Amino acid sequence: MSRVRVHNLSVSLDGYATGEGQSLDAPFGHAGTRLLDWFLRTRAFRDVHGESGGETGVDDAIARAWGPGIGAEIMGRNKFGPQRGPWENHEWTGWWGAEPPFRTPVFVLTHHPRPSLEMEGGTTFHFIDASPHEALRRAREAAGGLDVRIGGGPSTVREFLAADLIDHLHVAIVPIVLGRGERLWDGCEGLEERFRTESVTTPGGVTHMIFSRP
Amino acid sequence: MSRVRVHNLSVSLDGYATGEGQSLDAPFGHAGTRLLDWFLRTRAFRDVHGESGGETGVDDAIARAWGPGIGAEIMGRNKFGPQRGPWENHEWTGWWGAEPPFRTPVFVLTHHPRPSLEMEGGTTFHFIDASPHEALRRAREAAGGLDVRIGGGPSTVREFLAADLIDHLHVAIVPIVLGRGERLWDGCEGLEERFRTESVTTPGGVTHMIFSRP
Structure with a gap:
């Protein structure tokens, strides 16, 4: 059975996975890039975006697990864009430009479906109003036996x-206190009982935690 | 100038430093000992409580920093006991038996002062209704040039x-999601800007973070 995986989900010490006040100029609200800086520095990130360079240490090795074996992604609408409610038009095609880094079918969960968007490089966005179970069924069908990534944001x-x-959850704890935003852990009391957990702190100060099914 | 230090303050992934429902039988409420298990296993803990054995690895080394150089402690009333409001009597002398492990003056912050309690082994509890600045002034006076420990709980x-x-803050992040209780990080937005931070994850799965004044 294909696995359902979450990768590179960064949270602050107080458990926020994104800041307050998302907008076109601030995908992570007042958090800016502070939750992501460790990731932006890696070669894994730069490769995916067609740039050269980047660090090749432990953060990079862990970040890189994001890609292999994934056949489809499911994301929340707030990861796709800052709009809320009905689409005013269909001009917005995501934050990622003409060639998004996913290169698989991507199912965007929204109460306001719109036509699918076929992008360059293999990414197709499908907009669906579906429960987690139903979304996963469709993503699995599209993934052709490969794993499905849950791409975020935190509420998704x-x-x-x-x-x-979820079978595999990689959380990167960043040593900052955000104070406001959207919490990852709400409603997750006792989560550790369902998983094996392992942690490592890398020299950059980020603690990577991996929850995996026992 | 003597420093103000916090040690061995354990928090869950969702930032709770104690659970919900503190009582005589459950000093940490529904959290039980889950936040403390790493600490209870160390020789540092067992030494302080007159027991033999205990682990002597990295958790122990870090836990041990709790004692040296401390001349007084300040704690909140909820660390001292589960009672709320006016004292019904003065029979309660803390969770720690006749010989508490502090062995210094301890200032208990409470809106309901009561006579000081001189215990065996050098601990004297003073009950004061004071602001943080005033409490620290008194603790420093009592500490004779040594450092002052802020003993908790989280609201203190x-x-x-x-x-x-605070000059030195050691937080132990325990890989559990408590869901309820008292949060440490509320109101601490941007805390990292005032400190240098260092983290290490030990083989037991706890991540120790040390915030120190730059």
């Missing part, structure tokens, strides 16, 4: 955790 | 952080 990950659909 | 640590009175 929480929904899949609540439905006990 | 938060008050001293808000007043920017």
